[in-house]
Amino acid sequence: MLEIKDLHASVEGNEILKGISLSIKKGEIHAVMGPNGSGKSTLAKILSGHPSYEATGGEILFEGKNLFDMDAEERSLSGIFMGFQYPVEVPGVNNAEFLRMAFNARRVRADEEEMDPLDFDELLSDKMKMLKMENKYKERSLNDGFSGGEKKKNEILQMAILDPKLAILDETDSGLDIDALRIVAEGVNSLRNENNALILITHYQRLLDYIKPDFVHVMHNGLIVKSGDKALAHELEAQGYDWVTAEN
Amino acid sequence: MSDEQSSVSDILEDNTYKYGFTTDVESETFAKGLDEDVVRRISKKKKEPQFMLDFRLKAFAKWKTMKAPKWPNVQYPSIDFQNISYYSAPKQKKVLESLDEVDPEVMRTFEKLGIPLDEQKKLANVAVDAVFDSVSVATTHKKKLMEVGIIFCPMSEALQEYPELVEQYLGTVVPVGDNFYSALNSAVFTDGSFVYIPPDTISPMEISTYFRINTEETGQFERTLIICAENSYVSYLEGCTAPQFDTNQLHAAVVELITLENAEIKYSTVQNWYAGDKETGKGGVYNFVTKRGKCQGNNSKISWTQVETGSAITWKYPSCILLGDNTSGEFYSVALTNGHMQADTGTKMIHIGKNTRSSIISKGISADHASNTYRGQVKVGKNATNARNYSQCDSMLVGDKSSAHTFPYIETANSSVQIEHEASTSKISEEQLFYFESRGISRENAIEAVISGFCKEVFKQLPMEFAVEAQKLLTLKLEDSVG
Ligand SMILES: Nc1ncnc2c1ncn2[C@@H]1O[C@H](COP(=O)(O)OP(=O)(O)O)[C@@H](O)[C@H]1O
Ligand SMILES: [Mg+2]
Numbered sequence: 001m002l003e004i005k006d007l008h009a010s011v012e013g014n015e016i017l018k019g020i021s022l023s024i025k026k027g028e029i030h031a032v033m034g035p036n037g038s039g040k041s042t043l044a045k046i047l048s049g050h051p052s053y054e055a056t057g058g059e060i061l062f063e064g065k066n067l068f069d070m071d072a073e074e075r076s077l078s079g080i081f082m083g084f085q086y087p088v089e090v091p092g093v094n095n096a097e098f099l100r101m102a103f104n105a106r107r108v109r110a111d112e113e114e115m116d117p118l119d120f121d122e123l124l125s126d127k128m129k130m131l132k133m134e135n136k137y138k139e140r141s142l143n144d145g146f147s148g149g150e151k152k153k154n155e156i157l158q159m160a161i162l163d164p165k166l167a168i169l170d171e172t173d174s175g176l177d178i179d180a181l182r183i184v185a186e187g188v189n190s191l192r193n194e195n196n197a198l199i200l201i202t203h204y205q206r207l208l209d210y211i212k213p214d215f216v217h218v219m220h221n222g223l224i225v226k227s228g229d230k231a232l233a234h235e236l237e238a239q240g241y242d243w244v245t246a247e248n
Numbered sequence: 249m250s251d252e253q254s255s256v257s258d259i260l261e262d263n264t265y266k267y268g269f270t271t272d273v274e275s276e277t278f279a280k281g282l283d284e285d286v287v288r289r290i291s292k293k294k295k296e297p298q299f300m301l302d303f304r305l306k307a308f309a310k311w312k313t314m315k316a317p318k319w320p321n322v323q324y325p326s327i328d329f330q331n332i333s334y335y336s337a338p339k340q341k342k343v344l345e346s347l348d349e350v351d352p353e354v355m356r357t358f359e360k361l362g363i364p365l366d367e368q369k370k371l372a373n374v375a376v377d378a379v380f381d382s383v384s385v386a387t388t389h390k391k392k393l394m395e396v397g398i399i400f401c402p403m404s405e406a407l408q409e410y411p412e413l414v415e416q417y418l419g420t421v422v423p424v425g426d427n428f429y430s431a432l433n434s435a436v437f438t439d440g441s442f443v444y445i446p447p448d449t450i451s452p453m454e455i456s457t458y459f460r461i462n463t464e465e466t467g468q469f470e471r472t473l474i475i476c477a478e479n480s481y482v483s484y485l486e487g488c489t490a491p492q493f494d495t496n497q498l499h500a501a502v503v504e505l506i507t508l509e510n511a512e513i514k515y516s517t518v519q520n521w522y523a524g525d526k527e528t529g530k531g532g533v534y535n536f537v538t539k540r541g542k543c544q545g546n547n548s549k550i551s552w553t554q555v556e557t558g559s560a561i562t563w564k565y566p567s568c569i570l571l572g573d574n575t576s577g578e579f580y581s582v583a584l585t586n587g588h589m590q591a592d593t594g595t596k597m598i599h600i601g602k603n604t605r606s607s608i609i610s611k612g613i614s615a616d617h618a619s620n621t622y623r624g625q626v627k628v629g630k631n632a633t634n635a636r637n638y639s640q641c642d643s644m645l646v647g648d649k650s651s652a653h654t655f656p657y658i659e660t661a662n663s664s665v666q667i668e669h670e671a672s673t674s675k676i677s678e679e680q681l682f683y684f685e686s687r688g689i690s691r692e693n694a695i696e697a698v699i700s701g702f703c704k705e706v707f708k709q710l711p712m713e714f715a716v717e718a719q720k721l722l723t724l725k726l727e728d729s730v731g
Contacts (some may be wrong), residue, residue, distance in 0.1 A: 049686070050682055051678070051682065072685040073685045073691070076685070081686075087497070087683070088683045092698065092701025098687075101687075102689055102694060105687070105689050106688055143700070162688070176317075
């Protein structure tokens with residue numbers, strides 16, 4: 001599904017990613033771990049097409065297509081979703097309305113009719129119930145004044161509405177208390193099937209207790225310095241990052 | 249992908265001012281310059297009654313003693329008033345009997361602007377007075393309005409047909425010497441719209457005037473007077489565009505509104521004069537307008553809604569004099585400045601009667617190198633017991649070279665008043681737009697959503713089609729200013 005080959009990327013002229021290669025197949029969950037500043041969010045932003053992040057080398061293929069030929073909007077419409085580490089606040093734009101715009105943009109792309117507000121409201125209510133979100137979040141402005149945890153839940157709500165092929169969740173677990181973490185993890189698990197894939201960026205083992213990765217990668221200084229299975233996450237938890245970063 | 253790109257570039261293409269064309273018509277234009285003789289000639293040309301000439305001469309004498317105001321927060325080279333022509337009209341042989349006699353080029357101009365005037369194509373629910381340079385060229389639906397007693401005609405015609413009504417009300421809201429530009433207007437105005445709604449009448453359609461500047465060196469000075477008698481209601485719309493010239497055109501209009509007991513006037517403007525070159529700031533219209541309404545009768549109401557998207561410089565304060573008891577005034581404004589535009593706009597709410605209410609909702613959007621100033625005054629007289637005002641002034645900055653300023657002035661001589669003022673400043677950021685795009689929503693729709701969220705309290709005051717147009721206009725103008 002996703003093929004990253006020797007990816008180099010920079011922001012404001014500084015090279016942050018220095019040769020990342022990663023291959024993800026349908027149905028897989030990959031965890032990406034690593035200390036602060038190792039380039040995890042940069043990788044996520046490159047995948048989602050953020051204009052300030054520039055790929056300077058290598059290539060990324062998504063379902064065989066060159067990702068660099070697509071802008072952010074196009075990538076989203078093709079089925080890529082990023083859950084932001086720090087979702088932006090947009091005062092004045094109604095949350096439910098925003099979700100419906102996003103949902104209908106996909107409908108239009110698929111040559112289907114747009115869903116009317118009433119039907120959409122029903123769909124939205126279902127998904128919100130699953131995430132134990134109160135109805136008032138429909139009427140509030142998009143992320144405006146939301147707590148850290150509420151923003152993260154709102155990201156997962158968007159994921160649930162858009163049903164992406166590839167989701168990249170950037171530290172969705174940070175800012176969530178233990179109950180919210182469980183609810184969000186259950187939500188993510190319920191969206192999984194053999195045709196989609198997930199990249200989980202996280203610092204902590206605890207998310208991986210709920211959402212079990214098939215592969216774990218450790219990033220350091222813009223490189224993947226170690227890859228393994230779930231056991232690697234446990235080892236990291238026990239020994240800290242020094243254990244892998246020191247070798248490099 | 250290629251589809252995607254072409255649609256984006258189409259939008260950008262559209263973003264150049266599409267009303268910037270000129271029309272080749274034979275005009276009768278006065279030589280440049282202004283003196284008493286010019287004032288007399290304008291009056292004579294229009295065969296005006298004596299009172300009108302006296303009014304003009306009084307205004308001219310006053311104007312000569314006045315100086316252009318320096319207090320607005322805008323910069324421009326001083327205007328040479330002798331280098332402007334004060335009269336320009338498409339040439340026509342005699343008084344028009346029907347629309348067929350209007351220069352077809354002029355008709356086509358309005359059609360191109362989306363305002364078809366001829367009988368077959370005219371807008372069904374809106375009566376339009378089309379003003380081309382200084383002169384009204386066509387007024388639609390006149391007969392239908394007349395059936396319910398509503399007078400809707402060019403000011404020059406009103407002076408012939410209803411001189412006593414004009415004499416009774418003209419200058420009663422904006423006196424001849426009110427300010428520099430209104431004095432100039434009072435001396436040299438050439439046309440505009442006149443509306444009279446008789447008692448107990450709800451206007452069966454929207455009434456509107458569309459102003460078009462065509463000539464490069466002619467000032468445009470229109471005069472609008474709307475009187476809404478007891479228990480009546482009218483909703484009035486105003487639109488305007490101008491060709492793209494390297495020089496600046498002066499537009500100094502005066503609008504006066506009067507409501508008698510229990511009457512209501514709703515006045516909406518979508519202003520889209522040419523704003524000058526976006527990069528260099530060259531050209532564009534100086535929009536120096538005096539708009540004021542007087543709630544003369546008890547329980548009457550005047551509501552101003554404006555969406556200001558054009559002009560090199562905008563200087564206007566649609567205001568309400570709340571004279572009767574229980575009267576109310578409203579001001580809803582969206583002012584967008586981009587490129588090198590400058591706007592200093594706001595309102596004045598003068599509370600004189602008891603239990604008078606006013607509310608002010610102002611939204612300023614400022615992009616590129618533009619500056620946007622809200623200036624508002626709430627003045628409460630000593631007899632205005634229980635007067636109330638609510639003001640909300642929000643600014644939105646786009647990019648980091650634009651600026652926004654808010655100057656609220658409050659003056660009260662009565663201790664029972666309640667005045668509330670709120671203000672905020674926000675920014676539309678590249679991060680916000682990326683957030684939308686990363687959810688598959690186009691940049692254009694994202695800007696539209698953010699802007700319409702910001703302006704929603706104002707847009708909901710506009711008639712439906714106007715609101716949709718206004719929103720599109722703002723989106724197009726901001727398209728390449730963000731980021
Ligand atoms: N927009 C930016 N401007 C400048 N430097 C940035 C920007 N984004 C990330 N960086 C730098 O890139 C490096 C990697 O950051 P990031 O990808 O956020 O790491 P992580 O998500 O692993 O904590 C850091 O040194 C960070 O300071
Ligand atoms: Mg990060």
